[in-house]
Amino acid sequence: MKRLAEEAQAAAESLANEIKAAMTEAGKSKMIVGEYKLSYIEAKRETLDKKRLEQDLGDLTEYTKITYYKCFSVA
Numbered sequence: 185m186k187r188l189a190e191e192a193q194a195a196a197e198s199l200a201n202e203i204k205a206a207m208t209e210a211g212k213s214k215m216i217v218g219e220y221k222l223s224y225i226e227a228k229r230e231t232l233d234k235k236r237l238e239q240d241l242g243d244l245t246e247y248t249k250i251t252y253y254k255c256f257s258v259a
Contacts, residue, residue, distance in 0.1 A: 207215060207224045215222045238244055 204224050213225050
C-alpha cells in the first residue's frame with residue numbers, strides 16, 4: 185500500500201509540474217479549467233534566523249518553546 189501511495193504521489197507531482205510549466209509558459213498565474221480553479225502565484229514567508237540571533241544575543245533558551253508530539257512510522 186505504501187508503494188502504491190508513493191507511486192500515486194509521484195504521478196500527482198509530475199502532473200502538477202506539467203501544469204505549472206504550461207501556466208508559466210502561457211504567462212498565467214490563475215486559470216479555470218472545467219470545474220477546477222488553478223493558481224500558481226509567488227508567495228512570501230518571513231522567518232527569524234535563530235543562528236544569527238544566537239550570535240548577536242547569546243543564549244535563547246529563555247525564549248524556547250518545546251512542543252511534544254507522537255510520530256507514527258511504517259517501514
